Amino acid sequence: MDGGARLAPGKTPVSEAITFWLGCNVLRHGDIVHACVDILRALGVDAKVVGGPDYCCGSVKDANLATEAGMAKRTAQNMAAAGRARVVAWCPSCHAQMNEVISRAHQTPFSIGHFAELLLERRAELAKLLAREVPLRVMLHEHHAYDRRVPINAILAELLALIPGVTVLQGSYRAPGYMCSPLAAMPPLMERMCGRTVAQARSLGADALVTIYHQCHRELVGLDVDGHLPVHNYVQLMARSMGIGYADEYRAWKAAGSGAKPLLGEARIAAVGEALVDRALLPEFARRPWTPKR
Amino acid sequence: MSDPDRRAGEARPLDPPVADGVEELFLLERERILSGCTQCGRCFEVCPMVQDEPALAAADAKSAVQGVLEILHARRASPEALAWVARCAKSGVCDEHCPEPVSPKMMLRLARIMAYGGLGGTAQLGAREDPDFFNKVHAFARLQLTGEEREQWTVAPASRLGKRP
Numbered sequence: 001m002d003g004g005a006r007l008a009p010g011k012t013p014v015s016e017a018i019t020f021w022l023g024c025n026v027l028r029h030g031d032i033v034h035a036c037v038d039i040l041r042a043l044g045v046d047a048k049v050v051g052g053p054d055y056c057c058g059s060v061k062d063a064n065l066a067t068e069a070g071m072a073k074r075t076a077q078n079m080a081a082a083g084r085a086r087v088v089a090w091c092p093s094c095h096a097q098m099n100e101v102i103s104r105a106h107q108t109p110f111s112i113g114h115f116a117e118l119l120l121e122r123r124a125e126l127a128k129l130l131a132r133e134v135p136l137r138v139m140l141h142e143h144h145a146y147d148r149r150v151p152i153n154a155i156l157a158e159l160l161a162l163i164p165g166v167t168v169l170q171g172s173y174r175a176p177g178y179m180c181s182p183l184a185a186m187p188p189l190m191e192r193m194c195g196r197t198v199a200q201a202r203s204l205g206a207d208a209l210v211t212i213y214h215q216c217h218r219e220l221v222g223l224d225v226d227g228h229l230p231v232h233n234y235v236q237l238m239a240r241s242m243g244i245g246y247a248d249e250y251r252a253w254k255a256a257g258s259g260a261k262p263l264l265g266e267a268r269i270a271a272v273g274e275a276l277v278d279r280a281l282l283p284e285f286a287r288r289p290w291t292p293k294r
Numbered sequence: 295m296s297d298p299d300r301r302a303g304e305a306r307p308l309d310p311p312v313a314d315g316v317e318e319l320f321l322l323e324r325e326r327i328l329s330g331c332t333q334c335g336r337c338f339e340v341c342p343m344v345q346d347e348p349a350l351a352a353a354d355a356k357s358a359v360q361g362v363l364e365i366l367h368a369r370r371a372s373p374e375a376l377a378w379v380a381r382c383a384k385s386g387v388c389d390e391h392c393p394e395p396v397s398p399k400m401m402l403r404l405a406r407i408m409a410y411g412g413l414g415g416t417a418q419l420g421a422r423e424d425p426d427f428f429n430k431v432h433a434f435a436r437l438q439l440t441g442e443e444r445e446q447w448t449v450a451p452a453s454r455l456g457k458r459p
Binding site: 022024025027028029030031033049050051052053054055056058060062063064065066068069072073074077078081096098099100101102103104105106107108110111112113143144145146147148149176177178182183185186189192249264268271272273276277279280281284 | 308312313314317343347381382383389411413422423427432433434435436448452
């Protein structure tokens with residue numbers, strides 16, 4: 001990412017207080033999390049940030065219904081205890097689980113929406129913050145919308161068009177599923193999807209692919225580090241245009257693959273536990289979503 | 295915007311609960327689907343995950359749906375029904391095309407839960423759970439968030455008495 005500094009807190013008058021619900025897996029992408037928090041602050045939104053297992057929606061536990069039910073109940077209670085009238089979700093899985101399951105099984109005294117919807121709602125203020133040129137012709141990585149009431153692909157096309165210098169190229173291919181994580185468990189399907197995505201981006205003359213969700217970013221940044229196609233998350237482009245910059249460490253780890261330990265450093269490896277790094281993190285960094293047939 | 299029914303960015307209030315807990319909700323949904331589904335097969339025909347797999351796309355749509363309903367009855371299902379259930383990636387295209395007041399997306403999710411052995415019955419599918427799922431979430435938080443951010447953002451007040459070290 002471009003250089004820049006985090007926004008100093010307290011510079012913008014607060015216009016609304018919300019709960020900003022991260023979910024779990026976006027915690028892989030500290031730059032995206034921090035950029036979202038800074039964007040909210042710059043928009044005058046007082047965000048109580050919550051995420052991780054204490055606020056897990058439970059949707060990953062379909063194979064263990066008792067656990068899923070317990071997590072859903074705990075999260076409903078924790079969200080209610082946060083005391084904010086509006087919850088804004090980053091993760092589409094969490095948002096869908098709240099709408100389709102949690103709120104129908106537990107008291108949820110708040111409204112729910114997606115982060116991109118909040119940005120769209122405040123697009124006039126957001127446009128004023130997007131001051132720097134980001135000269136890129138981009139293709140949006142589209143899936144089917146995770147909720148019929150949230151036209152996420154159209155919202156993102158509109159938001160990206162707010163960034164000076166960004167041109168959004170419209171293709172016809174839409175990846176199956178609502179994001180990449182279910183596809184990642186089916187490598188042949190993932191390979192076909194990546195192949196079609198790269199081919200379409202090239203045929204459109206795109207400089208880069210833009211992801212909406214962290215889960216897609218986590219998989220598709222593998223295309224970037226292998227030199228097939230630059231991949232950015234839309235929040236990274238917004239941060240760049242606002243002049244706030246963070247290192248995309250996950251991308252660097254992905255590029256280093258199984259040799260990422262020096263980037264993590266001894267102190268952080270010790271904090272996490274070397275056995276977990278070896279067993280779970282390095283294999284994830286080494287995994288690639290696509291190997292083109294020669 | 296493609297959805298004329300709502301204003302862009304509008305926050306949606308959540309409806310009151312219809313069940314007491316997730317298990318009860320899923321049992322209610324199961325009954326609703328079993329009584330409402332007419333097995334027309336439209337959900338199978340429009341599914342992007344079916345269309346992506348030629349062997350599955352060649353299956354009879356009505357039979358595939360019938361097989362999914364067998365899972366909801368806690369009975370043994372056909373291979374194509376199990377293959378469809380295992381492949382569901384929650385595109386939700388089925389919900390847009392279903393002519394009945396049921397959600398095929400929920401039908402497939404319930405069938406997957408039951409095929410895993412949830413809600414009683416014999417498991418017909420092996421679950422693919424990552425035993426390190428939450429370990430990795432904690433690890434990445436430690437790698438990239440400050441201690442203060444982890445404390446404020448990822449530890450719910452109700453957890454503080456017994457919080458993790």
